[in-house]
Amino acid sequence: MSSRPALAEPQTAEAAGTQAKARTGRRPLRLPRPGYLVSKLAAAVVSFAVTLVIGFSLFNLMPADPVRTMTRGRPVSEAELLRLRVQLGLDKPVWERFLDFVNDTLHGNLGYSWEYQQSVASLTMDRLGPTLLLMGTSFAISVVLGLWLGLRSGWRAGSLFDRITSATALTLWSVPTFWLGMILLIVFSVGVGPFHGFLPTAGMSDPTLPQTGMTHYLDVAKHLILPALTMVLVVYAQYVTIMRSSIIEEIGSPYLLTARAKGLMDAAVRRKHALPNALLPSVTMIFMHLGTLISGAVTVEAIFSWPGLGDLTFAALKIPDLPLLQGTFIVFSASVIIMNLLADLAYRFLDPRVRDQ
Amino acid sequence: MTDIDTRTPALEVRDLSVVYPASGGRGPARAVDGVNLSVGQGEIVALIGESGCGKSTLARALVGLVKPTGGQVLYQDTPLDYSAIALKQYRRHTQLVLQDPGGALNPKQNVYDAVALGPRLHGLTDRLPETVRNALAQAGLRPPEDFFGRYPHELSGGQQQRVVIAGALALNPSVIVADEPVASLDASVRGEILKLMLRLRDDLGLSALVVSHDLGLAWNIADRVAVMYLGRIVEQGTVEEVLLRPQHPYTQALLSVIPSGAEDWRPTLLTGEPPDPTAIPAGCRFHPRCGRWAAASADERAASGCDRRELPVLAPDASAAACHLLSPTALETA
Numbered sequence: 250m251s252s253r254p255a256l257a258e259p260q261t262a263e264a265a266g267t268q269a270k271a272r273t274g275r276r277p278l279r280l281p282r283p284g285y286l287v288s289k290l291a292a293a294v295v296s297f298a299v300t301l302v303i304g305f306s307l308f309n310l311m312p313a314d315p316v317r318t319m320t321r322g323r324p325v326s327e328a329e330l331l332r333l334r335v336q337l338g339l340d341k342p343v344w345e346r347f348l349d350f351v352n353d354t355l356h357g358n359l360g361y362s363w364e365y366q367q368s369v370a371s372l373t374m375d376r377l378g379p380t381l382l383l384m385g386t387s388f389a390i391s392v393v394l395g396l397w398l399g400l401r402s403g404w405r406a407g408s409l410f411d412r413i414t415s416a417t418a419l420t421l422w423s424v425p426t427f428w429l430g431m432i433l434l435i436v437f438s439v440g441v442g443p444f445h446g447f448l449p450t451a452g453m454s455d456p457t458l459p460q461t462g463m464t465h466y467l468d469v470a471k472h473l474i475l476p477a478l479t480m481v482l483v484v485y486a487q488y489v490t491i492m493r494s495s496i497i498e499e500i501g502s503p504y505l506l507t508a509r510a511k512g513l514m515d516a517a518v519r520r521k522h523a524l525p526n527a528l529l530p531s532v533t534m535i536f537m538h539l540g541t542l543i544s545g546a547v548t549v550e551a552i553f554s555w556p557g558l559g560d561l562t563f564a565a566l567k568i569p570d571l572p573l574l575q576g577t578f579i580v581f582s583a584s585v586i587i588m589n590l591l592a593d594l595a596y597r598f599l600d601p602r603v604r605d606q
Numbered sequence: 607m608t609d610i611d612t613r614t615p616a617l618e619v620r621d622l623s624v625v626y627p628a629s630g631g632r633g634p635a636r637a638v639d640g641v642n643l644s645v646g647q648g649e650i651v652a653l654i655g656e657s658g659c660g661k662s663t664l665a666r667a668l669v670g671l672v673k674p675t676g677g678q679v680l681y682q683d684t685p686l687d688y689s690a691i692a693l694k695q696y697r698r699h700t701q702l703v704l705q706d707p708g709g710a711l712n713p714k715q716n717v718y719d720a721v722a723l724g725p726r727l728h729g730l731t732d733r734l735p736e737t738v739r740n741a742l743a744q745a746g747l748r749p750p751e752d753f754f755g756r757y758p759h760e761l762s763g764g765q766q767q768r769v770v771i772a773g774a775l776a777l778n779p780s781v782i783v784a785d786e787p788v789a790s791l792d793a794s795v796r797g798e799i800l801k802l803m804l805r806l807r808d809d810l811g812l813s814a815l816v817v818s819h820d821l822g823l824a825w826n827i828a829d830r831v832a833v834m835y836l837g838r839i840v841e842q843g844t845v846e847e848v849l850l851r852p853q854h855p856y857t858q859a860l861l862s863v864i865p866s867g868a869e870d871w872r873p874t875l876l877t878g879e880p881p882d883p884t885a886i887p888a889g890c891r892f893h894p895r896c897g898r899w900a901a902a903s904a905d906e907r908a909a910s911g912c913d914r915r916e917l918p919v920l921a922p923d924a925s926a927a928a929c930h931l932l933s934p935t936a937l938e939t940a
Binding site (some may be wrong): 504506507508509510511512513514523525526553564597600601602 | 616669670671690693694697698699701704705706709711712713714723724727728759768773779859930
């Protein structure tokens with residue numbers, strides 16, 4: 250060794266030093282940190298407080314006079330108008346009304362709908378079922394279909410399968426929801442030319458059929474097909490696109506090569522190594538979508554007269570039924586905030602890199 | 607250190623070629639174009655070349671990740687069988703270590719799972735914790751238990767590379783193919799990893815092919831050196847032969863850029879087109895950039911045939927250089 254000229258790199262002396270430094274600089278045990286949960290919870294509470302302020306301001310500082318709106322189209326005396334104002338609490342100063350509103354909201358009282366003469370909370374609960382049925386079904390199908398297609402196309406990017414999948418997804422994504430819904434309605438409910446429509450045009454069930462038992466479930470399923478299909482076609486493309494690009498990003502990673510070099514088969518490399526890492530961006534999107542699930546799809550519910558929360562919001566907007574709008578606004582916002590909180594927490598389980606931040 | 611094991615080589619390639627199909631308006635790329643190379647038992651061979659010369663492709667072909675378009679890879683004198691089962695079996699014995707240790711580890715796997723990946727794949731799960739512990743200890747991560755639950759992002763570059771090496775050792779391989787194993791590490795950590803590889807050779811009798819563009823690395827750890835240029839090995843021999851008495855003009859040029867400290871030190875800088883495997887020059891592939899060819903007179907050029915005559919492929923463990931200007935016998939027989 251000593252006969253060799255000075256080609257060699259600096260080697261032994263520094264080697265020992267770095268090694269010692271690398272060891273002592275690391276903590277041996279990782280403890281769970283409750284601080285993370287607390288900070289995320291605090292952030293969610295702040296978001297909700299801001300939502301309350303915005304919700305209140307939006308619907309109370311609007312120029313439209315609620316009492317005039319309510320009594321629209323019928324003769325009323327000044328005394329009656331005054332009585333209504335007192336009844337609605339509109340005679341109180343703004344700050345007092347805001348405190349009342351916050352207090353009511355925190356106690357689960359979301360106001361009283363003018364139009365339906367019913368509490369907003371109970372109205373919302375009534376409409377929650379149909380919305381969750383429609384949105385849940387289409388959401389589950391979109392996620393599974395989208396992620397599967399995205400995974401397959403990203404793994405063989407540029408293949409015929411990829412080109413067909415990507416082109417179809419992008420086309421459907423670009424199409425306006427109302428237009429697609431209408432086309433499906435015309436083709437499958439009304440019928441085109443010799444083709445007879447066989448699916449119901451509107452609603453969630455046929456009132457002439459019994460409202461219980463197997464017949465009812467099948468009837469609801471039949472009504473569900475078109476609105477759910479419309480939602481899926483519009484939403485699944487987002488999952489295809491995001492999954493495809495995450496997979497393409499992962500596919501060049503040397504750790505996949507390592508796994509393959511150790512003898513793992515291609516399909517297993519994809520499933521066990523590429524997929525879990527590529528799934529992270531999709532998880533963010535899944536939680537974002539989950540948050541917006543209950544607000545429903547106003548457009549789709551309106552087209553198919555689906556008796557859900559989106560339809561309710563649409564009806565409230567037309568009047569406008571301010572307490573109802575305010576109530577649904579709060580519910581929808583709260584749902585998004587909660588889902589975001591869950592997403593933050595889920596990330597810590599899914600990605601070790603986030604755990605230490 | 608330099609007595610070469612002359613028994614059955616651990617890993618050998620015979621007349622290997624890998625051609626990538628034409629794409630994007632370019633012709634097919636002859637990344638590896640006729641290579642003989644052998645790695646003896648317990649021998650460390652350095653494969654040196656600049657980027658794009660085909661050395662990484664050759665490394666991937668050696669571990670069976672790239673199927674050669676011609677020639678053979680032989681493991682202990684048995685040609686490699688590319689059926690799924692045989693290949694998986696082969697991968698127990700030959701392990702790949704990649705350049706970027708951060709990328710070579712799955713970010714979602716902790717150290718234990720990363721090291722246990724190989725043994726689990728091959729069903730070697732009896733006493734798995736002990737296998738993992740031993741592999742980590744052999745790779746110089748002590749105490750091994752401290753590293754079990756760590757994730758790659760919590761480790762330094764040197765520690766990551768040790769985990770990668772431990773992952774290779776966990777399968778108790780006989781050959782390690784390392785593709786630029788220290789290129790992305792700090793100079794000081796680099797020394798540690800090289801020392802580790804030497805120790806593994808001495809303690810476990812591992813053979814290794816180390817791919818690098820770094821002559822210093824070859825000097826530090828290799829028994830033999832093969833210099834690759836544009837898909838061919840242009841010179842090979844023991845470290846002393848190749849690095850102290852380089853024969854091929856290309857090797858000489860590579861070595862000349864290392865400052866010698868001498869008064870008259872003058873680097874030979876390579877000029878001309880960088881090598882392109884889609885357009886390999888006729889005759890000697892190096893002649894367009896060869897200083898000796900450039901300096902030759904018209905008569906000498908005509909006599910040498912550097913621009914017309916193909917050079918023979920070097921024998922697997924010969925000490926030789928493939929150059930027309932060096933071998934008068936080759937000139938005569940032409």
